[in-house]
Amino acid sequence: MGMFILRRLGVMILTALCLTFIVFFLTNLQPNLEKLAKNQGNQRMTDEQVMSWLGNHGYLQSVPVKYGQWLGILPGFTRTLDSGKVTGRCIAEDADPTVKPRRFCGVLQGDWGLSTVFKEPVWDIVIKRLGLTGWLMLAVMCVMVPSALILGVMAGMREGSRLDRALSTISITSTATPEYVSGVIFIAIFASSAVGLKWFKGTATSAMDDITFANFTLPVVTIALYGIGYIARMTRASMAEVMTAQYIRTARLKGVTFGNIVLKHALRNALIAPFTVIMLQFPWLLNGVVITETLFNYKGFGWTLVQAAGNNDIELLLGVSVVSVFVVLVTQLISDIGYVYLNPRIRIA
Amino acid sequence: MEPLSWIDIILRLLAQLTPVWIALVATFTISITYKRRLGLYGKLFDSTIGMVGFALVMFWVYAAIFGAFDLIITHNALEQVSGMKNKPPGTPLSGAKEGEYAYYLLGGDNLARDVFSRMIKGSWVVVQIAPLATVFAFMVGITLGLPAGYYGGKLDTLLSFLANLILAFPVILLFYLLVTPEIVDTGIPSYMGAVMFIFPIAFVGILLNSRYHTQPAIRTPLLIGVLGVMFWLYLSLISESGTKLDVIPRWLDGFDIPGGILVVFVSVVFVNSPTVFRIVRGLAMDIKTRDYVAAAQTRGEGPWYIMLWEILPNARGPLIVDFCLRVGYTTILLGTLGFFGLGLPPESPDWGSTINEGRKLLSIYLHPALPPALALLSLVLGLNLLADGLREESLRD
Numbered sequence: 001m002g003m004f005i006l007r008r009l010g011v012m013i014l015t016a017l018c019l020t021f022i023v024f025f026l027t028n029l030q031p032n033l034e035k036l037a038k039n040q041g042n043q044r045m046t047d048e049q050v051m052s053w054l055g056n057h058g059y060l061q062s063v064p065v066k067y068g069q070w071l072g073i074l075p076g077f078t079r080t081l082d083s084g085k086v087t088g089r090c091i092a093e094d095a096d097p098t099v100k101p102r103r104f105c106g107v108l109q110g111d112w113g114l115s116t117v118f119k120e121p122v123w124d125i126v127i128k129r130l131g132l133t134g135w136l137m138l139a140v141m142c143v144m145v146p147s148a149l150i151l152g153v154m155a156g157m158r159e160g161s162r163l164d165r166a167l168s169t170i171s172i173t174s175t176a177t178p179e180y181v182s183g184v185i186f187i188a189i190f191a192s193s194a195v196g197l198k199w200f201k202g203t204a205t206s207a208m209d210d211i212t213f214a215n216f217t218l219p220v221v222t223i224a225l226y227g228i229g230y231i232a233r234m235t236r237a238s239m240a241e242v243m244t245a246q247y248i249r250t251a252r253l254k255g256v257t258f259g260n261i262v263l264k265h266a267l268r269n270a271l272i273a274p275f276t277v278i279m280l281q282f283p284w285l286l287n288g289v290v291i292t293e294t295l296f297n298y299k300g301f302g303w304t305l306v307q308a309a310g311n312n313d314i315e316l317l318l319g320v321s322v323v324s325v326f327v328v329l330v331t332q333l334i335s336d337i338g339y340v341y342l343n344p345r346i347r348i349a
Numbered sequence: 350m351e352p353l354s355w356i357d358i359i360l361r362l363l364a365q366l367t368p369v370w371i372a373l374v375a376t377f378t379i380s381i382t383y384k385r386r387l388g389l390y391g392k393l394f395d396s397t398i399g400m401v402g403f404a405l406v407m408f409w410v411y412a413a414i415f416g417a418f419d420l421i422i423t424h425n426a427l428e429q430v431s432g433m434k435n436k437p438p439g440t441p442l443s444g445a446k447e448g449e450y451a452y453y454l455l456g457g458d459n460l461a462r463d464v465f466s467r468m469i470k471g472s473w474v475v476v477q478i479a480p481l482a483t484v485f486a487f488m489v490g491i492t493l494g495l496p497a498g499y500y501g502g503k504l505d506t507l508l509s510f511l512a513n514l515i516l517a518f519p520v521i522l523l524f525y526l527l528v529t530p531e532i533v534d535t536g537i538p539s540y541m542g543a544v545m546f547i548f549p550i551a552f553v554g555i556l557l558n559s560r561y562h563t564q565p566a567i568r569t570p571l572l573i574g575v576l577g578v579m580f581w582l583y584l585s586l587i588s589e590s591g592t593k594l595d596v597i598p599r600w601l602d603g604f605d606i607p608g609g610i611l612v613v614f615v616s617v618v619f620v621n622s623p624t625v626f627r628i629v630r631g632l633a634m635d636i637k638t639r640d641y642v643a644a645a646q647t648r649g650e651g652p653w654y655i656m657l658w659e660i661l662p663n664a665r666g667p668l669i670v671d672f673c674l675r676v677g678y679t680t681i682l683l684g685t686l687g688f689f690g691l692g693l694p695p696e697s698p699d700w701g702s703t704i705n706e707g708r709k710l711l712s713i714y715l716h717p718a719l720p721p722a723l724a725l726l727s728l729v730l731g732l733n734l735l736a737d738g739l740r741e742e743s744l745r746d
């Protein structure tokens with residue numbers, strides 16, 4: 001088990017390095033840098049001025065070198081101005097010139113750079129936005145997991161029955177409803193003045209300060225709905241398989257009531273597969289979060305991703321990608337370990 | 350003129366869709382009559398769920414095709430009529446000329462265009478791109494997944510690592526990184542397309558070669574003919590004058606893919622192929638232990654013959670089911686791209702872009718955003734039901 005986790009961790013770090021390098025490479029392509037230079041300097045810069053701006057800020061080094069500096073394993077870029085003042089990646093604009101600057105300043109040293117859109121350190125933005133999204137995800141999980149499991153178990157306990165048919169149709173429909181469709185339909189029905197129900201609010205902006213039932217329900221249900229169908233179908237398949245097992249038949253022949261069979265004998269064995277599925281849902285939920293936060297104008301992590309990508313905010317985009325890649329990889333690891341832990345057949349073998 | 354009542358609107362919509370109803374009825378009559386001779390496709394008509402799904406899918410396919418020939422649509426999807434901005438469904442056209450359809454059946458959007466015609470035109474975008482992109486993703490996934498599963502070892506480790514790498518990428522981030530104009534200018538998506546579109550050629554080449562290599566008299570002309578045509582299609586597809594990839598002269602360039610579509614296509618294939626790879630790899634690992642594979646090996650068949658003519662046909666059941674599901678997923682991805690305004694031109698009538706445009710005024714005007722949303726929902730639902738019906742019927746025997 002220890003060896004297994006170590007190997008998984010090794011692969012995980014390698015994956016994270018590869019992915020961040022890809023993001024780094026794509027965000028540091030020449031056209032992106034030129035756009036950055038014009039945004040930071042001024043829009044009417046000549047090509048020559050653009051190149052000199054880029055050179056002065058260290059963007060003209062080769063990509064692996066820049067990546068190493070960003071990561072913090074290569075010494076930060078420095079440059080001596082004509083006036084003799086030393087500036088560079090690791091030196092703030094208003095730094096005290098007598099203090100010797102740090103040599104390394106990258107992600108590993110906790111230095112994530114400065115967002116060009118929000119004019120704040122990337123790390124602060126990411127933490128703040130992640131906190132907001134955390135509340136959303138917590139609510140989504142509280143809604144999604146129990147309802148999906150109940151749907152799946154009810155459908156799977158009597159395979160082929162009318163209840164099974166009805167519930168399966170519901171879960172198929174929910175997997176066919178991406179967030180931008182269900183969100184639009186929910187807003188139309190429950191929040192618009194055209195229908196007039198106005199039970200909930202069509203935006204979740206106010207939920208950033210104060211979560212209420214009215215402003216948080218629609219985004220949570222929108223994200224949860226797309227995931228419910230998938231988890232419910234997996235649970236149903238797993239439950240249906242367990243219900244045909246020998247020990248269930250034995251229990252029935254012993255005269256155990258159906259409710260007891262489902263709750264005491266079948267349920268625990270049927271929940272192993274959905275656990276993996278729920279953990280692997282995180283990358284998908286991330287997508288849903290981006291769409292839903294944009295749709296409901298909830299300024300969380302997904303909204304930040306869209307802002308960073310749309311405004312060519314390179315440092316922020318890198319920070320956001322590192323965090324999202326990290327979330328995906330960690331949930332994969334947890335799902336693998338959890339699967340081994342939950343399933344004695346694998347643990348002992 | 351008076352605006353139409355809801356009953357009138359529904360009746361007129363049904364009348365406008367007449368060609369679709371005729372085509373649907375014809376398809377179902379013929380298929381049900383001959384269902385015993387049609388294999389898996391015929392068995393589909395034994396399951397109610399499968400039939401409902403198939404009907405929904407074919408409804409949109411026919412609507413898209415007829416819409417592309419300007420049969421169903423009532424107005425030009427890009428035409429703006431003054432005075433029709435955000436008008437509710439059933440509003441009479443202001444200043445309608447002779448021969449023009451006198452109503453906006455589902456109202457006008459915020460640029461005074463007909464919502465109904467845009468919805469039908471939008472289905473054509475989806476029906477063209479989604480299945481084709483899925484086919485390409487399957488070609489890539491099969492060509493890489495079969496050897497990974499069959500040989501295993503280092504090749505499998507490497508390819509699986511790459512597949513997991515792409516799968517760990519949040520899809521939207523990938524889209525934002527690939528489909529922005531700056532990156533398109535560098536030509537990276539085109540190069541990726543150039544690499545990915547090789548796979549169908551490789552797949553067909555190996556498929557035919559492994560089957561006929563003992564009969565050179567058939568094989569050589571067949572390969573030259575098929576690969577020649579495919580290679581020309583390939584070059585026409587990737588080469589586009591004015592971009593980084595301009596490899597063949599204009600007179601030889603069969604067709605040009607309109608701006609942005611190719612990039613959208615490439616990124617959708619890129620996102621889908623690792624999942625197909627994993628499925629094919631798993632199936633190949635399972636099937637390679639069967640007796641008929643051992644028999645073929647004893648017979649002295651080559652590895653590619655075994656993979657493509659012994660393993661692949663026996664893996665077709667799960668692959669067909671996954672194909673249907675994946676077309677639905679691709680439809681959702683296309684909608685996501687449109688929703689974020691990536692890739693497709695802003696006036697494009699595709700469903701994602703239309704939903705994105707309609708959502709801005711959603712609290713006052715529902716009619717521009719709801720029809721494309723419901724259309725997308727029904728198409729994907731149809732594909733999922735179809736997949737479910739196929740799975741049930743293929744498990745039965």
